[in-house]
Amino acid sequence: MTLSTQAGERRRRHLGSHAFLVVLAVAFLAPVVWAVLSAFKPANDIIRHPLEFDPSTFGLQNFVGMFQDVPIAHGFLNTAIVLLVKGSITLFCAPLAAYAFAKYDFRGKSLLFGTVLITLMLPTIVLIIPLLLEMKELGWVNTYQALILPGAVDAFAIFWMRQVIAAVPDELLDAARVDGCGEFGLYWRIVVPIIRPGLAGLAVLTVMNIYNDFVWPVVVASSERMATLQVVLSTLASTISGNKIGADYATVTGELLAASTVALVPLLVIFFLLQKHFINGILAGSVKG
CATH class of the missing domain: 1.20.5 (Single alpha-helices involved in coiled-coils or other helix-helix interfaces)
Structure with missing residues (x-):
């Protein structure tokens, strides 16, 4: 040829x-x-x-009709609060746990990491009833604590960041120890700057997961006061019909599409602003430890 x-x-x-x-x-x-x-x-x-x-x-x-009939601004506010707090917890705690799994040897390490991986196989629906009973005992139903704390330190986030941190050379950490750097200083001053692409990718995925989460918020935050954006969107048809007497199918459909468009905008903005970091993070997360 x-x-x-x-x-x-x-x-x-x-x-x-x-x-x-x-x-x-x-x-x-x-x-x-x-x-x-x-x-x-x-x-x-x-x-x-x-x-x-x-x-x-x-x-x-x-x-105009949608903003008059639907409390979508309140849903945005609740989602923003959950996103800010829960996302911060994930991005701070998950890489720290991953750093321990990637760079330290301790008794039971393999068993503990295997347990973390096993939790990835559990369907969300299996955990809902036990978590809901726990929230009820704690008095956290219809509170921000219930929306934020369960799942804040995600098993997938730990696994992914462990793969990223494993690629950091041990010699670099040993040299920093010789220079007198403490253990948390090693993580904060040496590891974090290197794994920024992986952290950026994790940040995008975390934002998308929290923003789109529906099953857990609709179970644990059933009141209108605590409803997140996705819960508000799920009840749009009944809300519009209830607030607008004689609302026909066309009116409900138009306002549903308007609400969906408004809800889509933040995700598109975040993705377009961070798509380069997201792609780099995906590639960083694919490195084998």
């Missing part, structure tokens, strides 16, 4: 791969684009002409 034939074959393979990725991207993005554009359409047009888009008819009617 000549060089020109090989080059042509490679180009065809690349073209086929790119075409497949474009089709895949369109399949994933089409429903999202449709939902966002439809949120700006008049409510009746969403039902009568779902696939037609006339920019001259676009407006903010659905958004």
Whole structure:
């Protein structure tokens, strides 16, 4: 086979791969684009002409009605509080535990780390009843403590950061010890700057997981006062119908799409701002220890 034939074959393979990725991207993005554009359409047009888009008819009617009928701002506030506190706990504690597993030898280390990995195999639904009973005994039902503390130190976060920290050279830590650096100083001054890409990737995943969490908040925070954004979104149809007498299906659908669009914006902003760090973090997390 000549060089020109090989080059042509490679180009065809690349073209086929790119075409497949474009089709895949369109399949994933089409429903999202449709939902966002439809949120700006008049409510009746969403039902009568779902696939037609006339920019001259676009407006903010659905958004205005949604903010009047739905306590979405309160849901954002609760989610922001949980995200800030729970995310901080995860990003501080999980790498510390991972550092111990990666760089220290102690009795029962393998057993303890194996136990952490086993918890990854447990379905969330299995843990809900025991956790709910525990929250009830502590008097934490419908409180921020119940939303924040369970799962704050995530097993996956420990596993991932352990893989990242394992790649840090032991010689670098030994040299710092010789210079008189303490054990926490080793972690904070030597390890943390090296593992920043992995921490950034973990931060993005943690934000997405907490922001999208629904099952646990809907179980432990059933009151409207403590409802997070995802819980508010799940009850939108009944809330809109209850607050707006005679609300028809078109009105409910338009305000649902408007609320979903508003909820989508923070995640898109975070991902686009941190996508470089996220990709670097994924690659850092793939390093074998």
